[in-house]
Amino acid sequence: MKETIPATISKEGQDFLRTFKNDFHDGEYRNPELVRERREKHKTLLQMFLDLYGKKFIKHIEKKEIGSIPVIIITPVNYDSSGDDKIAIYTFGGAYYFGTPLSSLSTGLAFELGIKVCAIDYRLGPDHPYPAALEDSFSVYREIIKDFNSKNIVWLGDSAGAHLALVTLLKAKKEGLPMPAALALCSPWTEMEKLSDTYYSLEGYDPVLSYDNFIKIVSDEYFKGHNRKDPLVSPVYGDYSKNFPPVIITTGTRDLLLSDCARLYRQMRRCGVTAELNLWEGMWHVFEAFGYPVIPEAKESLKEIASFLGKRLV
Secondary structure (H helix, E strand, O other): OOOOOOOOOOHHHHHHHHHOOOOOOHHHHHOHHHHHHHHHHHHHHHHHHHHHHHHHHEEEEEEEEEOOEEEEEEEEOOOOHHHOOOEEEEEOOOOOOOOOOOOHHHHHHHHHHOOOEEEEOOOOOOOOOOOHHHHHHHHHHHHHHHHOOHHHEEEEEEOHHHHHHHHHHHHHHHOOOOOOOEEEEEOOOOOOOOOOOHHHHOOOOOOOOOHHHHHHHHHHHHOOOOOOOOOOOOHHHOOOOOOOOOEEEEEEOOOOOHHHHHHHHHHHHHOOOOEEEEEEOOOOOOHHHHHOOOOHHHHHHHHHHHHHHHOOOO
16 A cells, blocks of 8 residues: 555554555465465454454354355344334445454444344355355345335445445345345445456555455456346446435545545446435545544444434334
């Protein structure tokens, strides 16, 4: 990353930019064993987060299956029975190679909303390429709407998890299933080719992502053999007309996928969707996941997301 630290963001945000270095080694992502090793490192970082903040946010964690797909049900400490008829779905990011359903975002969302979160533990590449995750997510959603009024369901996804939320709902809409009350997308990955402006202009400024050394390699493997213009592959081309739920999109001025977010927002507006695009000064790709609750901008953003979702629950 180029050493430019904006003075216009919080000290905590500046510290992150100054210290976080994501090493991208393209050979690693072509080797399933090395991918699994990095996943274990991610689990270690998650455990550190849970050790520090778990008791503050989480009352109970339950592992179960919905539609034969493993999920984690997160009950926050501020939960009460008045929320029994409501649920939030969470799909995690990680370019379909990494990530975990139990994260700072899933636990933070549960706490900020005060309701249970169903975090889907979908299958990952390279062992399970596209459309494995879509099949898993769709299976869970199809079962959840049997138990909950769709207007009492909200959804949050980040990065590839935002992509998964979008393509799941596009598929559900095509099949005539009811839509959730609202959708939140943190730095959504919406285009599988190097077309968007910020893939070029922000390369080296986003500490979390690289296109040439990460996104291209993973997407070429994961979506191999599939049409990159298919909306269920690149949802920036999706048809969001006819009852698609209200959407909030968050991104930052250092997010490599900023242009993806802007293009999705414009596409949704053209389709008549009620959509908000929240742009954060100096923030990077999925800054909420890396910063909640320590970085003020990340905490504020997740609170705004929870407010947007919560106001739309019946």
